[in-house]
Amino acid sequence: AVRSNVGAGDASLAGFLIAGGAGPGALASAVAHGAAAVQLPGSLMPTPPDLSPATVTVTSDVPLDRPL
Structure with a gap:
């Protein structure tokens, strides 16, 4: 569930960048x-345990006819 979009970008x-800044x-x-x-919540940045x-x-x- 979305709690806050602050800091998502x-x-x-x-x-x-952590993963090298290029590629899949x-x-x-x-x-x-x-x-x-x-x-x-708020502007907290994720830590490794938060990641999936x-x-x-x-x-x-990806099929080009697939609806978005």
Whole structure:
């Protein structure tokens, strides 16, 4: 559940950079960090126990007719 979107972009960028700043692994890390941030109150930044990287799937094989 979303508790706050404050800092979600900052957390996403941090996750991206922590993972090397390039490639699918960095994107997955960014998504995990951003998702964790919105589940925390206020402007708290996620810590490793807050992250769920196993729930993030990055793929380039997405059907173009798939509804968003």
